[in-house]
Amino acid sequence: MQENVPHAGRGEAGGETIPHWHDPEGEAMTIVEGEDATVYDDEGAAYLDFVSQLYCTNAGHSNEAITDAMTAQMERIPYVSSAKGNDVRDALAADLAEIAPGSLSEVYFSISGSEANESAAQIARTVQDAPKVLTRWQSYHGGTAGAGALTGDPSTRSTVGRYAATTGSGKFLPPLPTAFDADSPADLAKQAADHVEFVIRNEGADSVAAIMMEPVGGSSGGYPAPPGYFDRLRAICDEYDVLLIADEVITGFGRCGDWFGIDTEDVEPDMITFAKGVTSAYAPLAGVIADDWIGEAVREEGYDLGQTFAGHPVACAAGRAAIEEYESHLIDDVRELAPVLESRLTELADAHDAVETVRGRGFLWSVVFADPETGEPFVHPWAADADEAEENPVAAVREAAAEKGVLFGSGRPDVQILISPPLCTTREEIERGIAALDEAIEETFE
Numbered sequence: 001m002q003e004n005v006p007h008a009g010r011g012e013a014g015g016e017t018i019p020h021w022h023d024p025e026g027e028a029m030t031i032v033e034g035e036d037a038t039v040y041d042d043e044g045a046a047y048l049d050f051v052s053q054l055y056c057t058n059a060g061h062s063n064e065a066i067t068d069a070m071t072a073q074m075e076r077i078p079y080v081s082s083a084k085g086n087d088v089r090d091a092l093a094a095d096l097a098e099i100a101p102g103s104l105s106e107v108y109f110s111i112s113g114s115e116a117n118e119s120a121a122q123i124a125r126t127v128q129d130a131p132k133v134l135t136r137w138q139s140y141h142g143g144t145a146g147a148g149a150l151t152g153d154p155s156t157r158s159t160v161g162r163y164a165a166t167t168g169s170g171k172f173l174p175p176l177p178t179a180f181d182a183d184s185p186a187d188l189a190k191q192a193a194d195h196v197e198f199v200i201r202n203e204g205a206d207s208v209a210a211i212m213m214e215p216v217g218g219s220s221g222g223y224p225a226p227p228g229y230f231d232r233l234r235a236i237c238d239e240y241d242v243l244l245i246a247d248e249v250i251t252g253f254g255r256c257g258d259w260f261g262i263d264t265e266d267v268e269p270d271m272i273t274f275a276k277g278v279t280s281a282y283a284p285l286a287g288v289i290a291d292d293w294i295g296e297a298v299r300e301e302g303y304d305l306g307q308t309f310a311g312h313p314v315a316c317a318a319g320r321a322a323i324e325e326y327e328s329h330l331i332d333d334v335r336e337l338a339p340v341l342e343s344r345l346t347e348l349a350d351a352h353d354a355v356e357t358v359r360g361r362g363f364l365w366s367v368v369f370a371d372p373e374t375g376e377p378f379v380h381p382w383a384a385d386a387d388e389a390e391e392n393p394v395a396a397v398r399e400a401a402a403e404k405g406v407l408f409g410s411g412r413p414d415v416q417i418l419i420s421p422p423l424c425t426t427r428e429e430i431e432r433g434i435a436a437l438d439e440a441i442e443e444t445f446e
């Protein structure tokens, strides 16, 4: 038996979990406890969790309002068939319809973000009678066969694509400065949206059911779109009868300073997919919120989307309690403290030649690195191969920060550090977390 293999959970008395993926944050540690924005490892060391584990523990760790609601539901009835009615499930669906923008009110529960995206793609294909769902290059939409095909990150896609058919999933470029030769944000918005229109026309508009994207890029680099981009996309979708799906798996539930990331763009999508933060990751739960007309059309088709654990009552109880926490103060707290995070990060960019830029929204930011000598990125923007990142010092910055007791996230390609603290993170913790990052950058580059 192998000793000391880093993995998600070590069993006791010789029982070992086979590691099925690498730790994207690169630190092999065993986390055993947590409270608010802090987690503790098995040796009692404390870490500020500036990545909310996997961008998901939005209400922080060990929130009693959520754990109490889950316990109460466990005691009432832990599981009810997803083919039957259940009061907590219905109540959560009503809560979600209430917070979702415009006429999005039909909720289809599933279990993971990957499955929610697969459901949204299937719903789009069904109601549009068209096979293709187009997504962004370097995006992440999940690792199951269907969601992996939607994913634009080459490493994930190659794992899925090696043995599985990846159908109906063309790609377009993200609205990033590295993707276009634009001379202003407005020019970038125009060029990036024109490019989406070109791809839709090139694929054949009749064959495209939907385009799917994150309102603010998540693991592909914490980037908001330039102003005007989403307005143009909405108009293009309407012109070509293509649905707009917002993947809110990371950006939902207060992460960007509003209920959903797309709310910060003031654009109404046709569907939203959610997971992670809906329960603050206290139990697996995900789903799709679709426009009313889509719900009608799905009912007419008689489309069956059932999964055994979809809308699990204990997870739904967690979701209701988490939403109450977001509503009562956490989203307001993000609005109040996001400018503090932004100004600390701007100072960080000014202080270090190795920091090319900082970008983000609300409590989702990235610090993008480039070689301080040449100004070139450490990994080619179109890197499709992990080997290209071999000499990349960005991982060393993350490790140095972890040694100082702060955990950060990694993006794809690995040229940035992602910052996604729990929404309950205090002003003092923001100061402490960014100060640790500042020192880690100094040590790595100077």
Ligand code: PLP
Binding pocket: 054, 111, 112, 113, 114, 115, 117, 140, 141, 142, 143, 214, 218, 219, 247, 248, 249, 250, 275, 276
């Ligand atoms: N969509 C986005 C934007 C994600 O970041 C992720 C996971 O990180 C997923 C979908 C897949 O969600 P899950 O890991 O719950 O399947």
